[in-house]
Amino acid sequence: xxxxxxxxxxxxxFKGAPVELKCNYSYSGSPELFWYVQYSRQxxxxxxxxxxxxxxxxxxxxxxxxxxxxxxxxxxxxEEDSAMYYCALSGPGxxxxxxGSGTRLQVQP
Amino acid sequence: xxxxxxHPSRVICKSGTSVKIECRSLDFQATTMFWYRQFPKxxxxxxxxxxxxxxxxxxxGVEKDKFLIxxxxxxxxxxxxxxxxxxxxxxxxxxxxxxxSRNEQFFGPGTxxxxx
Numbered sequence: 001x002x003x004x005x006x007x008x009x010x011x012x013x014f015k016g017a018p019v020e021l022k023c024n025y026s027y028s029g030s031p032e033l034f035w036y037v038q039y040s041r042q043x044x045x046x047x048x049x050x051x052x053x054x055x056x057x058x059x060x061x062x063x064x065x066x067x068x069x070x071x072x073x074x075x076x077x078x079e080e081d082s083a084m085y086y087c088a089l090s091g092p093g094x095x096x097x098x099x100g101s102g103t104r105l106q107v108q109p
Numbered sequence: 110x111x112x113x114x115x116h117p118s119r120v121i122c123k124s125g126t127s128v129k130i131e132c133r134s135l136d137f138q139a140t141t142m143f144w145y146r147q148f149p150k151x152x153x154x155x156x157x158x159x160x161x162x163x164x165x166x167x168x169x170g171v172e173k174d175k176f177l178i179x180x181x182x183x184x185x186x187x188x189x190x191x192x193x194x195x196x197x198x199x200x201x202x203x204x205x206x207x208x209x210s211r212n213e214q215f216f217g218p219g220t221x222x223x224x225x
Contacts, residue, residue, distance in 0.1 A: 036216075043113075044153075044202070044216040086152065095206060096143050097214065101152045 002027045004087050006100035013077050014108050021072040021103045023061075023087030031089040033063055033070040034097065038084040047072075047085070057081070077107045111137045113205045115217035122193055123225055130188045130220045132203030138183040139205035143214065144176075147200040156201075159186045183208070193224040 003026045013019055025031065035047040048056045050063040050070060061072045070087060087100040112135040122128050132142055140161050145153040157178050158166040165178035175197075177189040186205075190197055200221055204214040 043218045044204075046213060095141060095214075096155045096158050097153075097204075098155070099145075099152045 002031065002089060002091060002098050004089055004098055004100035006085075006087055006103050008103045009101070010104045010106065012106040012108065015079055016076050019072075019074045019077045019081070019105065019107075021085050021087075021105065023070045023072065023100055025068050025070065025087075025089050027068075027089060027091060029091055031091050033061070034088045034090075035059070035061055035070075035072050036086045036088055036099075038086070040083070044086070077105075079107045079109055081105060082107045111135075111205075111207055111213075111215040113203065113215045113217040115201075115203055115220050117220060118218060119221045119223075121223045121225065124194055125192055127189055127191045128193055128222060130190075130201055130203075130222075132186045132188070132205065132217055134184045134205040134207075134215070137205075137215075138208040139186075140183065140208050141206040142180060142186040143204045143206075144178065144186075144188050145202045145204070147202060147219070149200075153202060156188075190222065193222070195224045198222055198224045 005024045033050040036044050037047045038044045059074045063070050084102050086102045088097040090097050114133045116131045142159040144156045147153045156171045159178045159180040161180045167173045180186040200219050202219040204216045206214050
């Protein structure tokens with residue numbers, strides 16, 4: 001069975017501090033990994049996915065198959081980064097997403 | 110970017126009644142739409158996958174006769190909660206997969222259902 005684990009419910013940092021939101025997954029095969037973000041009173045939106053290997057809003061995430069992790073990182077947090085972050089995966093042939101429980105990021109001034 | 114709408118955004122109904130929630134892709138065609146359910150302070154749980162012109166695929170534990178899904182066109186899927194009970198109260202979210210850019214899902218704003 002596929003599973004996504006986000007161990008932290010809440011992560012609070014000060015503006016300018018580095019951020020790492022943890023995500024581990026279990027999947028027997030080669031999944032596609034995503035990070036979704038939900039700002040206050042807004043809908044869920046895609047932040048980035050591992051196949052794109054891109055940096056969005058200063059965030060990056062590297063897929064580590066050995067550790068089955070896909071941690072989200074940003075070197076300098078901004079107040080506008082405060083939001084709910086969900087890690088998700090989908091398997092080839094299975095287009096639906098399996099979500100982690102989410103981590104709330106609070107960036108304090 | 111692609112937009113997905115849901116209607117209504119909020120609904121309150123009496124126990125035993127049925128409620129229909131619409132999910133529309135406004136500026137793209139979606140061969141596949143997904144319905145998720147989110148309880149307070151919990152993650153999104155996939156309920157079913159809705160394919161245009163065919164029967165929906167339900168996740169284990171989701172009653173297909175209780176949660177009726179219809180995907181009659183490339184831009185509209187509906188979820189009907191039949192004979193709703195208080196335990197059906199939840200946040201229902203749909204997403205649509207762009208027919209062209211097939212790897213990305215776009216999410217609706219969600220529908221808050223409260224069953225009294």
